Amino acid sequence: MKAAILVFPGSNREGDVAQALELVTGQKPTMVWHGDGDFEKTDLIVVPGGFSYGDYLRCGAMAAQSPVMAEVKRRAAQGVPVLGICNGFQIVAEAGLLPGVLMRNENLKFVCTDVHLKVETSQSLFTNRYQAGQVIKVPVAHAEGNYFADADTLKRLEDRGQIAFRYCAPDGTVDGTGNPNGSINNIAGIFNETKTVLGLMPHPENAIESLFGGTDGKALFEGIVEALS
Amino acid sequence: MKARVHVTLKNGVLDPQGKAIGHSLNRLGFPEVGDVRQGKYIELELAETDKAKAKARVDEMCRKLLANTVIENYSIELVG
Numbered sequence: 001m002k003a004a005i006l007v008f009p010g011s012n013r014e015g016d017v018a019q020a021l022e023l024v025t026g027q028k029p030t031m032v033w034h035g036d037g038d039f040e041k042t043d044l045i046v047v048p049g050g051f052s053y054g055d056y057l058r059c060g061a062m063a064a065q066s067p068v069m070a071e072v073k074r075r076a077a078q079g080v081p082v083l084g085i086c087n088g089f090q091i092v093a094e095a096g097l098l099p100g101v102l103m104r105n106e107n108l109k110f111v112c113t114d115v116h117l118k119v120e121t122s123q124s125l126f127t128n129r130y131q132a133g134q135v136i137k138v139p140v141a142h143a144e145g146n147y148f149a150d151a152d153t154l155k156r157l158e159d160r161g162q163i164a165f166r167y168c169a170p171d172g173t174v175d176g177t178g179n180p181n182g183s184i185n186n187i188a189g190i191f192n193e194t195k196t197v198l199g200l201m202p203h204p205e206n207a208i209e210s211l212f213g214g215t216d217g218k219a220l221f222e223g224i225v226e227a228l229s
Numbered sequence: 230m231k232a233r234v235h236v237t238l239k240n241g242v243l244d245p246q247g248k249a250i251g252h253s254l255n256r257l258g259f260p261e262v263g264d265v266r267q268g269k270y271i272e273l274e275l276a277e278t279d280k281a282k283a284k285a286r287v288d289e290m291c292r293k294l295l296a297n298t299v300i301e302n303y304s305i306e307l308v309g
Contacts, residue, residue, distance in 0.1 A: 057269075058297055065294060094297065101299045108245050148242065148300060182243070 003029040008052035020205040037067035047088030060090030089199035100149030106182025110143040129223035136216035145201040147183040164189040237268035
């Protein structure tokens with residue numbers, strides 16, 4: 001499985017994603033600079049975390065208009081899977097590949113901590129290695145992760161099973177206690193309609209080695225490889 | 230010509246920064262301050278003399294980049 005990882009001025013988790021992908025595929029992903037309007041065909045495109053363009057104007061707003069994202073939009077429309085993590089989620093949302101927006105955290109604080117997530121479905125190329133209802137522990141690190149969408153959009157997402165992950169308590173209870181940022185309906189990650197685009201605020205790429213706090217994120221990358229190989 | 234663009238959060242969208250500003254003002258001895266909403270002000274220098282054309286272009290800029298219309302409203306004022 002070949003993967004491309006986008007790099008913007010201010011990206012900082014591209015190396016972490018590269019490491020995670022190399023660990024499960026044995027192959028080095030291609031790094032693609034934001035100014036490249038064309039790049040080699042890959043089975044997966046990852047938009048990593050960081051502070052693209054210094055988070056100027058709004059998080060992800062500038063990056064969403066970059067030459068590389070125009071090409072990502074074209075490929076996503078053809079069905080090439082896209083994974084947006086943290087700032088990458090903000091970028092793909094700003095680019096219109098996913099509905100809604102990530103706003104400033106409700107408590108105005110940058111949160112850097114482990115969170116528990118309830119996996120909402122195993123029926124996707126990203127989550128097939130998890131069980132629906134399974135609770136996983138992965139870190140978050142962001143100041144703008146407060147997911148918001150209008151009532152109609154939210155209903156559509158819920159009705160069509162487009163919620164991928166929700167913040168929850170360690171026992172899996174979704175009652176807001178495990179929600180670090182005020183996200184509506186405790187949403188941590190969503191799919192597009194075809195479930196070929198996933199955006200999530202938590203960092204599965206930073207939960208792949210037991211030495212560094214856990215391995216619950218590894219199954220996401222293994223699942224992608226299994227689905228795309 | 231100059232365009233002045235104000236970008237503000239839509240009514241009903243939570244504005245924690247506005248809330249924090251309001252609390253601070255109350256604490257500083259301004260109890261008359263109620264709800265506070267904050268936003269952005271952007272000034273653009275335009276090489277355009279036709280007001281209608283300028284307005285249409287800036288409107289497009291707002292929709293494409295300057296505002297996220299999922300949560301934000303914008304207003305445009307042309308000067309000069």
